[in-house]
Amino acid sequence: MRILTGNDLKSGAVTWWTGQDWSLYVEDAADVSGSEEEIARREEAARRVNAPYAIDAERHEGRPRPSHIKDRIRALGPTVRPDLTLKPTETDIGTWVI
Amino acid sequence: MYLYDQYDQQMVDARVEEFRDQARRRLDGKLTEDQFKPLRLMNGLYLQLHAYMLRVAIPYGTLNSRQMHALADIADKYDRGYGHFTTRQNIQYNWIKLEEAAELLADLAKVEMHAIQTSGNCIRNISSDHFAGAAADELVDPRPYAELLRQWSSFHPEFSYLPRKFKIAVIASDTDRAAMRLHDIGIQIVEQDGELGAAFYVGGGMGRTPMIAPCIKAFVPLDRLVTYSEAILRVYNRYGRRDNKYKARIKILVHEMGKDDFTQAVDDEFARMLDEGIEPPFAELERIRTFFEDPLFETDASEDIDRSDPDFALWVDRNTVAHKASGYVSAVISLKPVGGIPGDATSEQMRLMADLAKDYSFDELRVMHTQNIVLPHVRKADLHALWTALDEAGLGSPNLDTIEDIIACPGLDYCSLANARSIPVAQKISERFAANGKTEALGKLKLKISGCINACGHHHAGHIGILGVDKKGVENYQLLLGGSEAEDVSLAKITGPGFDEAGIVNAVETAADVYLREREKGERFLDTYRRIGMAPFKEALYG
Amino acid sequence: MDDLATENDRLIRYREDEAVDHAAVTVDSFLDQSSASAVRVEPGDDARELIPHLGRLALVEVNFPAFGDGRGYSSARLLREAGYEGELRAVGDVLVDQVAYMRRCGFDAFDPDAPLDADDLEAAFSRWPEVYQAAADSRTPIWTKRHA
Ligand code: HEM
Ligand code: SF4
Secondary structure, three states: OEEEEEEOOOOOOEEEEOOOOEEOOHHHOOOOOOOHHHHHHHHHHOOOOEEEEEEEEEEEOOEEEEOOHHHHHHHHOOOOOHHHOOOOOOOOHHHHHO | OOOOOHHHHHHHHHHHHHHHHHHHHHHOOOOOHHHHHHHHHOOOEEEOOOOEEEEEEOHHHEEEHHHHHHHHHHHHHHOOOEEEEOOOOOEEEEEEOHHHHHHHHHHHHHOOOEOOOOOOOOEOOOEEOOOOOOEOOOOOOOHHHHHHHHHHHOOOOOOOOOOOOEOEEEEOOOOOOOOHHHOOEEEEEEEEOOEEEEEEEEOOEOOOOOEOOOEEEEEEEHHHHHHHHHHHHHHHHHHOOOOOHHHOOHHHHHHHHOHHHHHHHHHHHHHHHOOOOOOOOHHHHHHHHHOOOOOOOOOOOOOOOOOOOHHHHHHHHHHEEEEOOOOEEEEEEOOOOOOOOOOEEEHHHHHHHHHHHHHHOOOEEEEOOOOOEEEEEEEHHHHHHHHHHHHHOOOOOOOOOOOOOOEEOOHHHOOOOOOOOOHHHHHHHHHHHHHHOOHHHHOOOOEEEEOOOOOOOOHHHOOEEEEEEEEOOEEEEEEEEOOEOOOOOEOOEEOOOOEOHHHHHHHHHHHHHHHHHHOOOOOOHHHHHHHHOOHHHHHHHHO | OOOHHHHOOOOEEOOOOOOOOOOOEEHHHHHHOOOOOEEEEOOOOOHHHHHHHHHHOOEEEEEEOOOOOOHHHHHHHHHHHOOOOOEEEEEEOOOOOOHHHHHHOOOOEEEEOOOOOHHHHHHHHHOOOOEOOOOOOOOOEHHHHHOO
């Protein structure tokens, strides 16, 4: 699947396109295959996202998991600071990233 | 230390307002991201992997305790309670919001700090020797010259849209602690027939095409320092390549023109500029110098150190450096705890370092390019109290210049350009050597890690370097040997095929073992490598 | 020749004299023919080639095809250093955040691709209370004021 990501213009937070809106959680990402460019253009023009781009992802236990490690680290947070990630309490989340 | 007068303050305040306006126009949609990007970059604001990142300038790495406190407050107020000290003596925050960035800059301006030109294709923060004004071996304090160039390069109307970034370092001793020859311009203040002047080295750099800067002028009189710099920048601005981002640094221009033709072009430009009134009045240099006069060192400070506590004695041996004043040393606070993140400091640690600087180091701190902090002027008599306070806060690691004192760029944990993570590799290597007890035996060994070819972690200049590469979407690490950023500057060479994360940690240990086996008396790792060459290392690594 | 004023309402001039009423020619054709008094300098041109002919030039346009290409700043400044007093016009991808530096390099007219907001322009020119370094304008650097 293709999913769309970018950063929130004001806060810089990593966000994922859910089909209707932007979410902090990659689990919410919708498949945008075919319409990624149009959505990206529209959302960027509306300043709801900054520097959007589409990436490949697979379904992993039913949820989208970016194919490249870089986007998995973006989705979670720095691997060296688990306390600052989106899932500070999930101790085995590292295996999802690597 | 340099203090702003009303002019400096006005300029920094004006810049804050300019940025406030630019950020507002971006948020209102009057500026596109393409238009805004160079503007935010010139204020140190990047868009990184997780958020906006802000790089704050610490001119020539010098700051006082009030400024360090402000950096700590900013970490708490606008970020997540920590900051990352960089190889160019700056600090970066990783979680900044665009809508708060102008306010952050305003807070910085209150303590005479800024983020001006810490990124973008302009003249960047000017770096210098972290022991300036303290080192036993310096000719003069290099910082007044760095400050003069800071002012000259700030808001330079002609050189703000250069082909690429431009980095200058200034030193004033034969020992190079600022990687001077790996800068676009490296300046060494020298003496000739009793007169001070500047030797100019131009066209060094790391990145994908590492080069060592050649000396293009052995002596430029001090009252021509700015004009000569201006001539170099004009030649670069006019003729530096703009067709290919990867060939746009001045090192490529110097290389393609040849050192002699390049020097000729600079000399021609310089001759034309001489009557243009570019040089500041000499009195300005003298004014700036007065800010860098020695603090009031005690003339009878004791030379004795009570070494009865072995942990303290080890720290003294490893982390203090000879000072020009008797009874004093420069003390290095390691930001490299075993298993820690190189260069990161929490706001609490910053506050403690600030307070210790106030108590023990004439209110001054320095950021080292090795991502540690220096208290430049500490009485030997105060060392034990200082160490005790540091040790309690986890800042007492006795590992300056050892294999545990690793330089590492942010890598894939934070950086959007990265191929691989740097920090976990640094953590595992320091843990490995702390556990196997070889750190002491290995002595001076500089290990430097970059997460991609841009070389922010100086891997080309490591006695041992590690470069992260992307091998079909999987992190992979190349090993390099034989680099140095110091006065014995050289570029490291790749040993051969790369390794995975566990493999690279083993490979470093293997290389270290070859050294331990082959070394002759008094040799550092680098000396042994230079004597025996790559072959024995390759044999051990891939044999 | 078309009336420039109607053709171009984006033009901003900080000069009292009349604008040149004919189009600028390339540096190469200017050097070949002697009649033109307006020339357009592209980023890759060597503006120094114009120096022997400054006396017959009334307008030098310096083109910025992309705002990030800063060669035009040097072209402008070295022409002023050589004594050129005619109009120096920045044309092309000229943005409001660049105009203050451009003026310091000697530009006294702007013909941007996209019109500049009058308030933003006003703010840009009044932004800097002082300047650190000498350039092609007449502003006194801070370090000269400090020791006046
Ligand atoms: C995380 C954000 C960062 C980004 C996006 C970034 C980007 C870059 C890029 C693109 C280059 C290569 C420039 C060139 O060769 O033209 C570079 C070089 C460099 N960066 Fe960074 N960097 C970052 C962080 C850092 C940090 C944290 C440090 C210090 C630890 C640093 C220090 C340097 C140094 C010393 C160089 C080498 C300069 C040279 O090539 O001469 N950078 N950086
Ligand atoms: S070396 Fe590469 S990975 Fe490391 S900080 Fe620089 S750009 Fe990022």
